[in-house]
Amino acid sequence: MALQDKYQELITAATASAVNNLQVREQDGVLYIDGEAPDGKTKDMLWAVYDKLDPNFLSGDLVMNINVAVSAPVTRAKVTTERSNLNIRKGPGTDQPIVGKAAHHEVVTVVSQSSDLWWLIRTADGEEGYAYAQYLTPES
Amino acid sequence: MAIGFTSCKGKLKDADIKTAIEAALKADPMAAGTMVEVKDGVATLTGECKDEMCKNLCAEIAGKVKGVKSVVNNCSVAPPPAAPVINPEDDVLTKALTDALKDHAGMGFAVKEGKIVLTGEIAKAKWAMLKQTLDKLKSKGYDLTGLTIK
Numbered sequence: 001m002a003l004q005d006k007y008q009e010l011i012t013a014a015t016a017s018a019v020n021n022l023q024v025r026e027q028d029g030v031l032y033i034d035g036e037a038p039d040g041k042t043k044d045m046l047w048a049v050y051d052k053l054d055p056n057f058l059s060g061d062l063v064m065n066i067n068v069a070v071s072a073p074v075t076r077a078k079v080t081t082e083r084s085n086l087n088i089r090k091g092p093g094t095d096q097p098i099v100g101k102a103a104h105h106e107v108v109t110v111v112s113q114s115s116d117l118w119w120l121i122r123t124a125d126g127e128e129g130y131a132y133a134q135y136l137t138p139e140s
Numbered sequence: 141m142a143i144g145f146t147s148c149k150g151k152l153k154d155a156d157i158k159t160a161i162e163a164a165l166k167a168d169p170m171a172a173g174t175m176v177e178v179k180d181g182v183a184t185l186t187g188e189c190k191d192e193m194c195k196n197l198c199a200e201i202a203g204k205v206k207g208v209k210s211v212v213n214n215c216s217v218a219p220p221p222a223a224p225v226i227n228p229e230d231d232v233l234t235k236a237l238t239d240a241l242k243d244h245a246g247m248g249f250a251v252k253e254g255k256i257v258l259t260g261e262i263a264k265a266k267w268a269m270l271k272q273t274l275d276k277l278k279s280k281g282y283d284l285t286g287l288t289i290k
Contacts, residue, residue, distance in 0.1 A: 025221050030281035032224035047272065056264065056289040057271045060255075060282030063224070065275050094239045116276045117239065132239065134273045 003031040003061055010049045010064075017042045020069060033064045040068050067116065070138070074113060077121070077136040079106045086136075088129035092118035100127030107139060152207035154178040161205045171198045174215060181209035189215045226254060227278040236277045244270065247287075254280035261288045 003026050004011065011024055014035060019042065022035040037043040043066050050057065050064060079086045079102045088100040092115060102108050102123050111128065112120040119136055122128040158178040165171045171194065174187040183202045189195040199213045227233045230251045237256060241249055247260035256279045262270065267289055274282075 023221050023224075025224060027224055027226075028280060034224070047268065051268070056267065058284045058287065058289070060284045063275045063279065063281060093235060094242050095235070117236065117273070132242075134240075134269065 003029075007031055007033075007050075007053055007062060010046065010053060013049050014046055014066075017045065019046075019066065029061060031062045033062065033066070035066055036069045037066050038069055043068050074110045074138040076107055076139040077110050077119070078139055079104055079108065079131075079135060080137040081135045086131050088121065088123070088127055088131050090129055092130045096130065099129040100125075102127075102131065108136070110136070110138075151181075154180065157181065157183065157205060157207040161202045161208070164201050164205055165198065168197065168201060170194050171201055174198045176202060178208075181207060182212060183208050183210070184212040184214060186214045187216075188218050190218050192217055225278050226280055230254065233277060233279055237274075240270065240273050240277065251279075252283065255283055256281075257283040257286070259286035261290055263290050 004024065010033070014022055014024075014033065017037070019035040019037050022033075024031070024033050026032070037046065046064070046066055050062065054062065081104050083104055085101040085103055087098045088102060089096040090099050100123065102121065106123065108124075108131075109122045110119055111122055113133070114120060115133075117133055118130045119133045120128070121131050121136070155178075158176055161176045161178065161183055165174050165176065170190075174185055174189070177184045177186075183205075185198050185202060187198075189198060195213060195215045195217055198215055199211045202208060202211045227236070230253075233254065233256070234251045237249055237251060241247060244262060244266070247258060247262060249259070250257040256274060256277070
């Protein structure tokens with residue numbers, strides 16, 4: 001229960017901001033918080049609270065998997081890499097061959113969000129394959 | 141009718157007992173959600189309690205109310221939350237980690253007994269983003285003692 005005390009402010013904030021399917025449990029010295037935030041702002045706020053309670057997230061005793069609820073499936077996403085192109089791969093994994101590239105800030109079609117980590121996308125040129133979801137920002 | 145009248149004589153009415161139990165339950169935040177029905181002095185509790193302790197507490201509170209002969213505790217206990225899903229295999233986690241850290245050349249990583257071990261240096265903004273991705277990998281937590289945030 002000690003970890004729940006340490007992160008109580010975070011749990012309270014998640015409850016107060018209507019995070020759906022909120023699950024908080026402790027196992028082998030790690031606290032797991034899962035749920036679905038109503039919007040990106042709520043998710044950012046929760047990560048800010050986490051950063052405050054555990055500066056730079058360095059304790060390694062919390063795994064927080066908060067997704068943002070999507071009212072409708074995402075169909076368009078912008079490539080938000082730092083500056084480089086985004087690799088499009090045959091399958092979900094960096095061990096998969098590169099079948100194309102999406103340009104930095106290019107808007108692509110999201111065919112399927114089959115996992116949290118890899119999305120199936122298609123570029124305007126018709127190149128289709130898997131890209132790392134962290135570098136894709138949904139367009140409304 | 142006459143029998144009904146005499147049986148109530150000198151005793152508390154069920155409705156009054158019910159009101160008294162409800163007030164007592166409401167006074168305790170843990171027991172506040174419990175419902176009660178009273179018949180012939182027997183109080184029946186229903187509703188959902190978060191654990192056994194809460195369920196027992198409800199019965200205790202109801203049992204102390206004047207006029208209650210016995211308590212039937214039909215409260216249900218909420219099932220415990222589902223256990224977190226954890227990546228069972230270190231190599232599955234290592235593969236996912238390889239993907240996540242591909243663009244972070246300055247960092248070293250390993251998987252040790254389901255935990256993610258990170259070493260090296262990373263800028264705060266990048267780390268904040270990376271940690272969000274890593275928390276999706278279903279690890280057993282982290283060893284970040286070798287990590288420096290710039």
